[in-house]
Amino acid sequence: MPETFAPDSVGLVETQYLTVKNSLQLDCGRSLADFTLAYETYGELNADKSNALLICHALSGDQHVAGYNSVDDRKPGWWDNCIGPGKPFDTSRFFIVCPNNLGGCKGSSGPNTINPETGKPYGPDFPLLTVHDWVISQGYLADELGIQQWAAVIGGSLGGMQVMQWAIDYPDRLRHALVIAATPKLTAQNIAFNEVARQAIFSDPDFHAGRFYEHNTIPRQGLMLARMLGHITYLSDDAMREKFGRDLREGKLNFGFDVEFQVESYLRYQGKSFVDRFDANTYLLMTKVLDYFDPALQFNNNLPRAFDDTNANFLVISFTGDWRFTPARSREIVRALVVADKKVSYAEIDAELGHDAFLTPIPEYHGVLNAYMDNIE
């Protein structure tokens, strides 16, 4: 490991690929003849393959969760503060796996990969997926790595939904389920925000009904708007007040439509920089996966019954400032687990930031993760 990396960094890492030749039957009724998952791993798998953690990513995440893909990378993976030697998900104890979800845009089969039937990118022809589809696809990755049972499956936000689905779909394939900043299902308001984001992308003439790859363009404006809107829901009102308040970029009003308030500058920057690293069709797909998630639905809207057959120990964590998936939504999960007579620990972290808090190294939060992980066999 080059000296440029901190001692608690996993250092240089490389994306790996698994192509599964089995046909994957999907909830939408369609199937994929085969599929590829891009993934990264950190740490060493032990002899009895019992020390593996699966990290599930959220809407705009990917397989690069820790370390650096190149010595020139300015930033490490998206959850680097949690993964590495001595960190909550300690690579000196655990073998950590994070795939790019199916439908993603960082190497897994998805809208921006080639449809073998046409020789062109799937685009809008890539099937819409569910969290259950993801879990099944991740199961193949576990098989390939020889992991019969994860020590823990871990995820925040949409990642937390995958954790719940793992516990439901494969009760014996995980010992612990860490469900962070999640919800048992989206509210109408959550869906509404997703719908505005989708319409923003559809409205962009450069979207070309999802076939923008063939037009050598991207729906820059639409994806930018979607991301700007997303960012509002990732931060609390208080955090935005703290961070930007009503600060003016030039110290005075200009009575025009260029940036006047700092918060406008922040949002435009976030929107623009996202466009260069994310695929619009994947964004659309991810919002639909979110909307569809509702594990209680097939149990007559009875969430405890959805958890009835699970065997994992649960840790549920929420953040006080999170208005996207409020602590109340996490408490619904906890209550359902209690009613279902499951082992569950719950921590509500005092954090002003908002939904994004789950990605930040808040001492109380990392303390909870450390304490929980220390007790995992």
Next chain:
Amino acid sequence: MPETFAPDSVGLVETQYLTVKNSLQLDCGRSLADFTLAYETYGELNADKSNALLICHALSGDQHVAGYNSVDDRKPGWWDNCIGPGKPFDTSRFFIVCPNNLGGCKGSSGPNTINPETGKPYGPDFPLLTVHDWVISQGYLADELGIQQWAAVIGGSLGGMQVMQWAIDYPDRLRHALVIAATPKLTAQNIAFNEVARQAIFSDPDFHAGRFYEHNTIPRQGLMLARMLGHITYLSDDAMREKFGRDLREGKLNFGFDVEFQVESYLRYQGKSFVDRFDANTYLLMTKVLDYFDPALQFNNNLPRAFDDTNANFLVISFTGDWRFTPARSREIVRALVVADKKVSYAEIDAELGHDAFLTPIPEYHGVLNAYMDNIE
């Protein structure tokens, strides 16, 4: 009055117009050589002209606040439930005036009216305004009608900001100030939502840098997105859950991007119908007026000092489910008035609906309005 109107309706009403030939100096540094205000009135002005109420409209409102402009109108004005014989703003006692704000799109000088200097619609050349500019322009309307002092100035949301500004700018020209569902200034989050709405409009290729009139088109998609987003902030999470929940339009998921959830259908309908009745440049302007409002700014961010010279009696009303301008924001106004030693009554109405509650006939809310108005001389 035709028999088709209810006895408590103001019945058929007609928009009137006032053209002020004085130059209006604006906060942005520019001026209008003359300007027109479209307005409606209901009830009769008494002999000493002491029974006049001014209604100030919000972002997407206009002068048509009560009654019908035609016997064929399917809906009455936007606050018809509050205005008419026997209603909270009782036209058998009061003479009620409501102008379309300067910069509006329903007959007052604004982006969609002709710029005398070019002979074409102002479009983006119409100056950006402040709430103070509006109050000054409304002062001319009061002068024209011979109203030296309003019995009350009344408004909700952005309308409530105009009420505060009236009390500050013309301390002796109103006896009562009814500030409903308002805020002393927008938060960074409020500004952020406005900014996404603006960028949605700017991103629409049919916007043509605001000169879409000359291209015989309108930025339909952009304005639709802005309105969809607005609607999310007008309703509470609870109200949306109550109204739509996760109901599916066709009772099942279709795994596609057509409407699946009812809330999507609602938002698309709201967005599309708005486009036919509102001007995109006016929408942009209104969001800026909102962003700029901050009466404490010129008093060293001291809100009580901003109210120091006011003479009106205040009634401040907020709604528990309003997350756009929360009750906490109304309490800031109340506290500042108390500190400034002003007369203020405050009612926090238990209402799940959200920001839009101020437009609905909630019995407790109308009870408060009735009680307050009954005591107005």
